[in-house]
Structure formats: structure tokens, C-alpha cells
Amino acid sequence: MEANSAVALFLALGIIILASRIAGALARRVGQPRVLGELIAGVLLGPTLLNLLDLPVFHGAALQGTIDDLAEMGVLLLMFIVGLEVDLSELAKVGKVAIFAGVVGALAPVALALPMMLAFGYTWQPALFVGVTLAATSVSISAQVLLEIGVLRTKEGNALLATALIDDILAILLVSLAVAITGPRGEVNAGELVGIFVRMGVYLIAAGMLAWFVLPRVMNWLADRPSLEQSYGVTAFALVAMFLFAWSAEFFGGLAAITGAFLAGVGLSQTRARLRHQIGDAVSFIAYGFLVPVFFIDVGLKIDLSAFPASALSLSLVLFAIAIVSKVGGCGLGARLGGFNNQESLRLGVCMISRGEVGLIIASLGVTAGVLTPDQPLFSSLFLVILASTLVTPVLVRRVFPHRSEAGANA
């Protein structure tokens, strides 16, 4: 029997998921976040070293397209789960600090990166995308460190979770805006910009109301049919909601598909607690056991660090400096304005340094929109900055917080 493309895909997926898990476990061993190991594994499997998908064993099967599709589904699931975990009542308690820190902390990277990129000779479209990419904090890494040193359930810990959520929402909206105004024609006039905003606004209101008021009721009703629950109907309908909202965000709203997935998650977070956990469990199995590892490895599969020119090193260092200053300064300033004292503001700002999956998602949306190119030094620089920010965060967070306990060290 000749190897067909599906069988080659099975081998590729087996290797990709295995490599991702092993690398994640190794990273945890040396006290680093799992995602760091997974990203490095992706780079090693990619053209930088192994060039996995071009190995003779794959018989030249065209796998990249399907793997990209699986990775994009992984991204949707990630954002859907973020939405599912939103707890607006908890958020309201630290609302003022979180809003100030989130807004200033999301705008500062754009405000710093945009002029700097222009100074480096880039046009405004990639400059804007770089800013937005650096706007999105990855809360999981800091949250894990705070958990390890026993200070997650503190004022700063709660503020971190709330700020990161606002930060995520703003980053998603900013990238939708960036995608819309950096369209294929390159330039938009003021009238078109207003049109884009109106379209986004109308979609967000309509889809938001649908997600908030209709979706949880439909799901609660469905879950009451016993035959449905037993046969994975709840999982299936959660995926249906995620896929259709994701599609509609782009088709009707001109937004990024992840915005729709996020909205579907927020809507379904309003279902009964037991049902919400059931959805979360099911979707997490699909996400973390299957598709998210594919996403993290897929990022590395597209990057060729062996082709990274020494001349791009200065750009990387500048972007790295912006990544740190914009969050420590931006979130710190915002937190101070929101009522935190100097020490608390500094701690919150440091916790917000690490970038991760959302930054990578935004960078790959830049690729889809034709603004960034994976084999450009700029894309590699962004990738390195995200890696580096993930590397320094645990060290810096441990430095600014008092240690209370070393228990619960699993991610």
C-alpha cells in the first residue's frame, strides 16, 4: 500500500505532540515554563535544525496546510478557554486597578514600538503589528510563579489575573483593528476607518448579546436532554458555537476569528457551574492534549533561526527593552493611578512582562494578513523577544515578591 497523505500526517502529529510534551516536561525540570520548552522544540524541529516535514519519511506529502489548520483550531480553543474562565464578578473587585493597569499597559507597547520601528525604517503596518504583538501578556507564566511562591491569592495576584484579562481583550481588539486597517490596499482613509469601527462595533454588540443572553440558555436547555449529555452533545455544541462565532467575527465583523471564539467562551461561562466545568474539561482535553501542542510547535516550524542575520540583533535588543519597559512602566503607572502604592505597582508591572501564546497568535495573524513574513528577520526577532520575556519573568518575579511557600509547583 502506498503511503497516503493522512498516514504521513499521523506520523507528523505523533512526533509533534511527543516532542512538545517532552520539551515541556524538560522545561519544567529546569524551573522554566512549559511553553518555553515547547517553542524551543518547535524551532529545533523546524528549518532551523531538523526540517521535520521535509524528511524523506514523509514522501513529500504536503502536510503544512493541514498542520496550520490544526494549529489555528488550537488557537481558537485557547481563546475560547480564556473566555470560559472569565469571572466578571471577581474581576469587578479589583476593577479600578486592573482597568488602569490593563489599558496603559496595553497601549504603552504600541506607543513605544511604533515610533521606534519607524525609526528603524519599517512602514507603519508592520510597526503597528509589532506594537500590538508586544501588547499581549501571557498571564499563565507569572500566575504559575506566584502559585509556586505562595502569593497568588494576594492583592497583587488578583490584580494580575484581572489586568491580564483586560490586557487580552484589548490586545484582541487591537489586532482586529490592525488587521482591518492594514488590509491588502495598504492605506485607509478616514471614512473607511469610521466604517471599519462601526462594523466592528455593531458586530461586537450583536454577537456579544447573542453570546451573553442566548448562548448559555441554549446550552442549559440542551444539557437537560439526557440523551445529549451522555453522547458528547455538550462538547459538540460548544465546538459548534466556537467555530460559528469565530467565523462570524471575521465574516460579519471584520474582526479576528479569535475574537469570536473568545466571545463564545464568555457566553458559555454563564452556563450552570457543573455544565461550565464539563465544557471546560472537554475542550481542555482537545486543546491541551491535542491541538495546542500542534500550535506551539507549528510556530517553530515556520521560523528559520539559522538564517537570522547578525544585523537584526540590535532590533531584537531594542524590542526586548521596549517589551520590558512598556509593561513595568505602563502597567506600573496604570496601577499607581488606579490606587496601588509604589511597591504593589512595581510587582504588578513585573508580573506582566512575559509574553506568550497571545503574542504568537497576533504575530501569526500578521503573517496571515500579509504584513509580517515568517522568514523575515523581524518575525524571528519578535519570536526571540517573546522567548526572552518568558525566560526573564520567573527570575524577576521571584526577586520582587517575598517568598511564602514552595508548594504546588506544577503547571
Added chain:
Amino acid sequence: MEANSAVALFLALGIIILASRIAGALARRVGQPRVLGELIAGVLLGPTLLNLLDLPVFHGAALQGTIDDLAEMGVLLLMFIVGLEVDLSELAKVGKVAIFAGVVGALAPVALALPMMLAFGYTWQPALFVGVTLAATSVSISAQVLLEIGVLRTKEGNALLATALIDDILAILLVSLAVAITGPRGEVNAGELVGIFVRMGVYLIAAGMLAWFVLPRVMNWLADRPSLEQSYGVTAFALVAMFLFAWSAEFFGGLAAITGAFLAGVGLSQTRARLRHQIGDAVSFIAYGFLVPVFFIDVGLKIDLSAFPASALSLSLVLFAIAIVSKVGGCGLGARLGGFNNQESLRLGVCMISRGEVGLIIASLGVTAGVLTPDQPLFSSLFLVILASTLVTPVLVRRVFPHRSEAGANA
């Protein structure tokens, strides 16, 4: 933002999963098995009626390839779960009847269909595939009916589960053989046939030992690392085992990939009970909530019943007669030889009539191997026979069994 292919895929998947769930629920409403509704939904979405993937909303995106890949992963998961549910000790209790009924019942369709197809003017390759397609019983439909009328935990019920399992294993081996000897060159000589058997045998022994002795120990060991279990490592490694065994079955053994997935499932059924349930739950979410609906709909997406010629009706009726006679007669005879009395043998034979997912899997492997073509009347005939066998089974089963209860009617 221009619609990219991933966003079109999101819409297609949303529609496919939704249609599959609604059709399955409607089928249950009218007392039919869920899979029947899902297959009919696939036909309605396909070229027979709607021609979903050619609708203008998909902007001509080439989705069929990715959807086929997802469907094939769904097939792997189905066979993996069958393997995971194997309980060899339970099986041994009804072993003699099951082995006789399983073997005679799996060979009878081949023995009847092969000469009949040759008489219809087909070559031996499609004739063999039709026989093997009709060899595979879908136990879930009969099991569900027995559950509904309260006789699943009887002598015949246990024998049904065991016989269907043996039937599945034989069908998988038969299709591997059929794929191997109906290769692109069309004919094989005796020496090559021996080579094929030796290669299959060596692979099955080696992979079987690996699956049986090594895989459960590796998984037990992995599950003891606390950081792994918390972060979906068990799910990920189960998928890795499934994908790599599936690939190796074809690459090393010349067998169908589903054989490898099945072996991986049998191996992991030997893990600790809690772990086995954990794997089963996780994989079932991915299978039944996501990829299996894609498979059932995908079968229909490939069939154009509107092009089904009236001249093929006689073939369909003959195949349907063979489907019924070969199971009632074949399994019944086997059961009688194995020690059942006449009534028990008839009941077991009737329970084995319904074909379903495994038959469809085998038919699609015939397509992959280039022996069957989806737009041929023969493929449509096979599909109709599988549908019809699924339709008549609940009626006939209820007729030959005494009714004890109508409780537990959910599938």
C-alpha cells in the same frame, strides 16, 4: 480582511458538527440509531442535495482535503476506542460461541459477495472489497436495542459483544489483506502473497508485544509524574501512541492504519483502571464531540445519490440480501457449532445484521486504495446497503427477543 481558508474551515466544521448532532437527535426521536441520522445528514449536505463545500460562502476554499484528514483521525479514534474497550477476560467466558460465530460470520459475506460480484461483471479487487465491507458488524446499534428492551446482560447479549469484537478484528485484518493484495499493480503472484503475509505477521507480533507489554507500563509510569497528569499529558501520550502505531502499521506492516490504532487501544486497555477510564474519557471527547461527526458527514459529502442509476438497484438489492443472509446464516451457524441452541443462534445472527462505521471505514479504505470510487454506483450501493441494514436491525431484533423493560433508552 480577506477570508483565509482556516476561517472557511471553521464555518464548514461548525455546520458539519451541528448538522450531525441535530440529525442524530432526530433519528433517536423516531427510534432509529443516531448514526443513521448522521449519515443521512451527510448525504443531504453533499452533492446529492446541498453541495455544501461548493457554496459561495466558502469562496472556493479547498476544504475537502483537511476535512478528509479530520475524518481519518476520527476513524483512528473510533478504532482506538474499540481497542481500549476490549476486555479479554470477559471475552473468554463466551469465547467458544464468539469465535465460531465471529469467524463464520465474517467469512460468509466474503464467500457470498465475491462470486456474486464476479457474476455482475466486476473484477476480483472490488468484489473482494465489497465482501470485506459487508463483513464488519456495527455492534453499537444492536447493543443499544438490547439495552432498551432490557436483555443486554443475557447470554446472547454477552455473546453479541464478544462476537462483534472478533468480527471487528477479523474485518480489520481482512481489509489489511485486501489493501495489500489489491495494490496499484492489480495482481500479485504467490511469492509476493507469502511476503505480504510474513510482513504482516512479523509486524503484528512485534507491534502486538510492544502494545501489550511496553505501552501500558510506559503510560502507568507517565501517569505517576504529577505534573503530567494535571496538564493533559495522559491524553497527549495516548494520542501519540495512537498516531505512531497507526503510521507504523502501514509503514512497517503494510496493514491498514486503523489496525495500528486498534493495537494501541488494546495495549492501553491494560493500564490501571482509573487511568484507562481517564484515557477513554479524554479520547471520547475528541472522538464523539469533534472528529467522529466529521467522519460520518464526510462519507455523505462524497456520495452523489442523485446520480444513482436505476440500473444499480438490482445490485443494491442483491447486496442487501447477502448482507442479511450472510450474518443471520453465518453467525447463526457459527453460534450453533459453538454450542448455542437454535433460538439463541438465530437471535445472535439477527443482532449481527447491522453494519455501520467499520463498514464505512473499510469502504473508504477501498477508495484510498483506488479500488472503489465514490461516484461509482457500486460505492453508493454499498452505502445504501449499510444504511438499510442499520434501518432493519432494530425492528428485527425487537421481533426475535422477549421484551423485559423499556428503561435506559439513551444511546
